[in-house]
Amino acid sequence: MHLIVYKGIRVSTSDSTTNILTMDSNIKSVGILTSGGDAPGMNAAIRAATRAGISNGMRVYGIYRGYRGLVSDEIEEFQTNSVSNIIQQGGTILKTARSEDFTTVEGRKKAYENIKKHNIDALVVIGGDGSLTGAGIFANEFNIPVVGLPGTIDNDLNGTDTTIGYDTALNTIMQSMDRLRDTATSHERLFFVEVMGRNCGFLALNSAIASGAEAAIIPEISIEKDQLAELIEQGFRKSKNSSMVLVTESEITGGAIQLAERVKKEYPWYDVRVTILGHLQRGGSPTAQDRILASRMGIAAIQALLENQRNVMIGIRENEIVYVPFKRAIKKEREISDEMLEVLRISSI
Ligand code: ATP
Numbered sequence: 001m002h003l004i005v006y007k008g009i010r011v012s013t014s015d016s017t018t019n020i021l022t023m024d025s026n027i028k029s030v031g032i033l034t035s036g037g038d039a040p041g042m043n044a045a046i047r048a049a050t051r052a053g054i055s056n057g058m059r060v061y062g063i064y065r066g067y068r069g070l071v072s073d074e075i076e077e078f079q080t081n082s083v084s085n086i087i088q089q090g091g092t093i094l095k096t097a098r099s100e101d102f103t104t105v106e107g108r109k110k111a112y113e114n115i116k117k118h119n120i121d122a123l124v125v126i127g128g129d130g131s132l133t134g135a136g137i138f139a140n141e142f143n144i145p146v147v148g149l150p151g152t153i154d155n156d157l158n159g160t161d162t163t164i165g166y167d168t169a170l171n172t173i174m175q176s177m178d179r180l181r182d183t184a185t186s187h188e189r190l191f192f193v194e195v196m197g198r199n200c201g202f203l204a205l206n207s208a209i210a211s212g213a214e215a216a217i218i219p220e221i222s223i224e225k226d227q228l229a230e231l232i233e234q235g236f237r238k239s240k241n242s243s244m245v246l247v248t249e250s251e252i253t254g255g256a257i258q259l260a261e262r263v264k265k266e267y268p269w270y271d272v273r274v275t276i277l278g279h280l281q282r283g284g285s286p287t288a289q290d291r292i293l294a295s296r297m298g299i300a301a302i303q304a305l306l307e308n309q310r311n312v313m314i315g316i317r318e319n320e321i322v323y324v325p326f327k328r329a330i331k332k333e334r335e336i337s338d339e340m341l342e343v344l345r346i347s348s349i
Contacts, residue, residue, distance in 0.1 A: 025306045027145065029059035031075065031120040034092040035066030035099075035127035035134070038282055039151045039165025041290035042092040042126055047083040048298025049124050049149075054080055056302060061120055065095045066127070067102035067134060070111040075118050087291055090168070090284045096127075102134055105141070112142045121145070122310075124301045126164070128152035129330045136311055136326035145310040147301045148326060149294075153281060156200035158331050159324030160315030164297065167289040169196070169281045170207055176277055177211030177244060184242035187271065190263065194256035194276040197248040201336055203281075204246040205344060213244040214348045217259065219252035220336045228259055232267055249276075296321060 030053050034042045046062070053060040062082065064074035076082075086093050101107030115123075122145040125135040132148045139146040150157045153169035173195055184191045193213075197203045201218025208216035217227045231245070247256045254262075256274045263272050286294070297314045300321045304312060312323040 025308060027058065027121045027305050029061065029118075029120050030122045030124060030302065030305060031061040031063045031070075031115065031118070032078075032094065032124045033063035033066050033070060033126070034094045034096045034151060035125060035131035036096065037128060037152060038091050038096050039153050039163070040090040040168035040282070040284055040286035041164040041294040042094075042096075042151050043083075043086040043089050044286060044291045044294035045126050045149050045151065045164055045298040045301075046092065046094060047086055048295040049301050050078050050083045050298075051080055052299040052302035054078075056306060058302070059119075061118055062094050063123075065097040066099060066131070067107075067111065068097040068099040069095075070114060071099060071101045071107050072110075073114045073117070075114060075120075087295075088285050090282075090286060092126075102138075108138050108141060111138065112144070115142075115144065122147070122305045124149065124298075124305075126151040128154065128163075129157060132157070132313055132326050133330050136330075139311050139326075145305055145308070147304045147309060148313040148329070149297045149301055150313055150315065150329070151294075153203065154197050154200050155202040156198065156332075156334060157313065157315075157324075157329050158334055159313065159317070159322065159329050161317055162293065164290055164294045165282075165286070166202070167293075168284060168286045169203060170210065171287055172281055172284055173203065173207040173246075173277060174210045176275075176280065177207065177213060177246075180275055181211070181242065181244060184244060184273070188241045190243045190245070190270045190272050192245050192247050192256035192260050192272070192274050194247045194249050194274070194278075196277075196281050197250065199248075199250055199252060199332070200334060201248050202334075204248040205336060205340055208244075208246040209340065209344050209347065211244065211246075212348070213246050213344075215243075216246040216248075216344060217253050218248045218336065219250045221341075222250075222253045227253075228262060232263075 126149040150163035153165040155166040313329040
C-alpha cells in the first residue's frame with residue numbers, strides 16, 4: 001500500500017484521498033517507546049508521532065527505556081512541549097534499554113497490565129529487528145495494535161530503502177575516514193576500519209564508496225570467499241601510498257583486529273593499523289535526511305493506527321511511505337546490490 005502524507009493530515013492513497021482527522025478509529029491513546037540500539041533521528045520520530053497523535057485528539061504517552069519501562073511502568077503522559085527542542089539531538093529522550101523480561105510471557109503480561117492501567121490503546125515502537133520481533137509477538141499475544149518504525153543505524157530491515165539513523169551514521173563514518181586518510185597517507189599505511197552493521201554490509205560498503213576507500217570486507221561477500229586474500233592477490237594498491245579498508249563488525253568477517261593480525265602474519269611487508277569506530281557511529285546530531293525521514297515516519301505511524309493497521313512497520317520506498325508487515329520487515333534477506341559493489345571496485349582502482 002502506498003500513501004503520501006501532506007502537512008500531517010492529508011493522505012493520498014493509490015485509490016482515494018482521505019483526511020485522517022475525519023477517520024473513525026477506536027484508538028484514543030498511544031504509547032511511544034524506543035528500543036534496542038539508539039539511532040540519530042529517534043527524537044525526531046518521537047516528536048512527530050507525539051504531535052501527530054495530539055493533533056488527532058489522542059492522549060500520548062512516552063514510555064521510558066523501551067520494553068524495560070513498559071514492564072516496570074515508566075510511563076508519562078506527553079504534551080506537545082514534551083518534545084520541544086529535540087529534533088536536532090542525537091540519542092533518544094525516551095532512553096533505550098534491552099529487556100530480558102520482555103522476552104518472557106510473564107514479562108509481557110506485566111507490560112500488558114501497565115498498558116491497561118494507563119488506558120493505552122496502541123503502541124508505536126521505534127527500533128531494530130529485535131524490537132520489531134518483540135512488537136509482533138506482543139501485538140499477537142494481547143491483541144494490541146502496534147506500529148513499528150525502523151530505528152537502526154544498520155539499515156538491515158526489509159521493505160524499506162533506508163532506516164532512521166543510517167544516513168547520519170554513514171556521514172559520521174565518512175568524516176572519520178577523511179581524518180584517518182590524512183594519517184594513513186602521511187605514514188603510507190594500510191588501515192582496517194571497523195564499523196557496525198552486524199551481519200549487514202550497508203554501512204561498510206556505502207561509507208567505503210563515500211570516503212574513497214580501497215575496499216570493504218562485508219559479511220555478504222565474506223561468507224562466499226576469502227576477501228582479504230583476494231585483495232592481496234590483486235596487488236593491493238601497490239601504486240597508492242595508503243590503503244583504507246572498511247570492515248563490518250561481524251563473526252563472518254572476523255572483524256578488523258583479526259584481519260590485521262592475519263596481514264601481519266601472512267603479508268608482513270604491510271604497515272598495518274586498526275581503528276574501531278564503535279559507539280562514535282551512534283552519536284551526533286541527525287542529518288537533515290534523517291530528521292525528515294523520521295518526521296514523515298512518525299506521522300505515518302499515527303496515520304497507520306488511525307487506518308486500523310497493526311503489525312506493520314512504516315517503510316520508505318522510492319520516496320513514498322509504505323506499510324511493511326513485521327514478518328517481512330525482520331526477514332534476514334536484504335541483499336547488497338551488485339551495482340554498488342561494482343561502483344566501489346571500479347572507483348577504487
Ligand atoms: P539494533 O538493531 O540497534 O541492535 P534491535 O531492536 O535489533 O536494535 P535488540 O537488542 O535485538 O535490538 O532487541 C531489543 C529488545 O527487543 C530486546 O532487549 C528484547 O526486549 C526485545 N526482543 C528482541 N527479540 C525478542 C523476542 N524474540 N521476543 C520478545 N522480545 C524480543
